[in-house]
Amino acid sequence: MEFGRFGGQFVPEKILVAVKKVEKAYEEAMQDPMFMQTYREYLKDYVGRPSLLYEAKRLTETLGGARIFLKREDLNHTGAHKINNVLGQALLAKRMGIRKLIAETGAGQHGVATATVAALLNMDCEIHMGAVDVEKQSLNVYRMRMLGAKVVVVEEGLKTLKEAVDSALITWANDLENTFYLIGSAVGPHPYPTMVREFQKVIGEEIKAQLQEKEQRLPDYVVACVGGGSNAIGAFYDFIQNPSVKLIGVEAAGDGIDTKRHAATMTKGQTGIIHGMQTKVLLDPDGSISEVYSISAGLDYPGVGPEHSYLESINRVQYVAINDQEAVDAFIKLTQTEGIIPAIESGHAVAYALKLAPSLPKENILVINLSGRGDKDVKQVARFLSETLID
Numbered sequence: 001m002e003f004g005r006f007g008g009q010f011v012p013e014k015i016l017v018a019v020k021k022v023e024k025a026y027e028e029a030m031q032d033p034m035f036m037q038t039y040r041e042y043l044k045d046y047v048g049r050p051s052l053l054y055e056a057k058r059l060t061e062t063l064g065g066a067r068i069f070l071k072r073e074d075l076n077h078t079g080a081h082k083i084n085n086v087l088g089q090a091l092l093a094k095r096m097g098i099r100k101l102i103a104e105t106g107a108g109q110h111g112v113a114t115a116t117v118a119a120l121l122n123m124d125c126e127i128h129m130g131a132v133d134v135e136k137q138s139l140n141v142y143r144m145r146m147l148g149a150k151v152v153v154v155e156e157g158l159k160t161l162k163e164a165v166d167s168a169l170i171t172w173a174n175d176l177e178n179t180f181y182l183i184g185s186a187v188g189p190h191p192y193p194t195m196v197r198e199f200q201k202v203i204g205e206e207i208k209a210q211l212q213e214k215e216q217r218l219p220d221y222v223v224a225c226v227g228g229g230s231n232a233i234g235a236f237y238d239f240i241q242n243p244s245v246k247l248i249g250v251e252a253a254g255d256g257i258d259t260k261r262h263a264a265t266m267t268k269g270q271t272g273i274i275h276g277m278q279t280k281v282l283l284d285p286d287g288s289i290s291e292v293y294s295i296s297a298g299l300d301y302p303g304v305g306p307e308h309s310y311l312e313s314i315n316r317v318q319y320v321a322i323n324d325q326e327a328v329d330a331f332i333k334l335t336q337t338e339g340i341i342p343a344i345e346s347g348h349a350v351a352y353a354l355k356l357a358p359s360l361p362k363e364n365i366l367v368i369n370l371s372g373r374g375d376k377d378v379k380q381v382a383r384f385l386s387e388t389l390i391d
């Protein structure tokens with residue numbers, strides 16, 4: 001397996017054929033300097049990279065400990081880190097001679113990023129989405145349709161993300177020649193977790209170079225939120241061989257890790273198989289995959305990328321959990337001290353940094369990967385706050 005005892009290709013025979021085809025094409029593409037050059041040009045001229053590394057001086061002052069820097073993935077085109085990966089995979093599909101992208105989406109963020117890149121590269125795009133999610137995220141559904149994507153509304157089962165994945169996989173299996181399955185996080189069968197990391201590792205490479213230029217040193221801490229784990233592995237990867245840099249992944253504790261409503265896979269999960277990979281998974285006592293919950297749609301996933309399971313097993317990365325209330329408090333705190341509204345997913349990383357920074361020496365440097373912007377979350381945070389005020 002790719003990552004110690006984690007990773008693998010646990011998929012039915014028919015899908016395995018397609019996965020092997022992606023694996024071969026990916027390996028060839030990575031050897032092709034033209035491919036990487038095209039990818040880097042799009043990152044620069046379309047996404048707007050390098051994203052800024054900003055010292056949050058007011059936030060630092062109010063906390064009175066380590067200096068806090070924000071890696072501004074929220075400033076990317078479409079407002080999050082997801083575009084780095086979507087662009088890479090779409091270019092790979094094109095290189096394979098495939099013109100149609102399919103993807104599933106829960107809250108719609110991955111769907112919107114995929115539809116965006118499909119428009120850019122003149123590709124067809126089909127997004128599978130559970131009917132319940134379609135209802136909740138109507139604005140994102142309009143967005144995807146406006147970008148030219150077909151949104152397939154999935155009516156099976158609980159009508160959410162899991163059923164959308166199944167539906168997208170069936171569509172893929174039925175037309176392997178002409179479709180490319182574009183996965184939105186560092187999850188799924190090999191080569192996806194590796195490939196997504198390679199398309200996201202630019203985040204950590206930029207942090208390292210930017211901090212070197214500003215401060216001539218490495219950071220002491222890099223903190224990132226973990227859903228499937230793509231922004232976190234992207235921020236961490238270049239620092240893995242620098243043992244002085246402490247890496248912290250922050251997952252969603254929802255209502256609390258001692259309730260049933262959370263998505264803290266690292267803290268509460270066990271080794272199992274989900275979406276074609278062996279990794280840590282949240283399981284019910286009967287062995288079925290748990291239903292998970294978080295205020296943030298991007299973090300409520302019952303599995304996690306296999307490389308994170310591995311990095312935890314060798315004690316290289318520490319994983320912690322932050323609950324809804326803490327994430328909302330951090331969302332407000334960052335908004336009011338720096339004038340930067342973070343995605344509620346990123347709010348989890350900010351929340352942990354708020355706990356950690358005051359206990360650290362003033363010379364320490366802590367980098368928070370701000371995975372996305374929070375415009376999409378304003379309504380939900382307002383609702384959460386008024387509820388707690390009524391309580």
Ligand SMILES: *Cc1c(COP(=O)(O)O)cnc(C)c1O
Binds near residue numbers: 082184230232
């Ligand atoms: C999707 C998303 C996440 C979670 O996905 P990862 O693969 O764990 O990075 C985090 N932040 C934002 C802003 C997202 O859109």
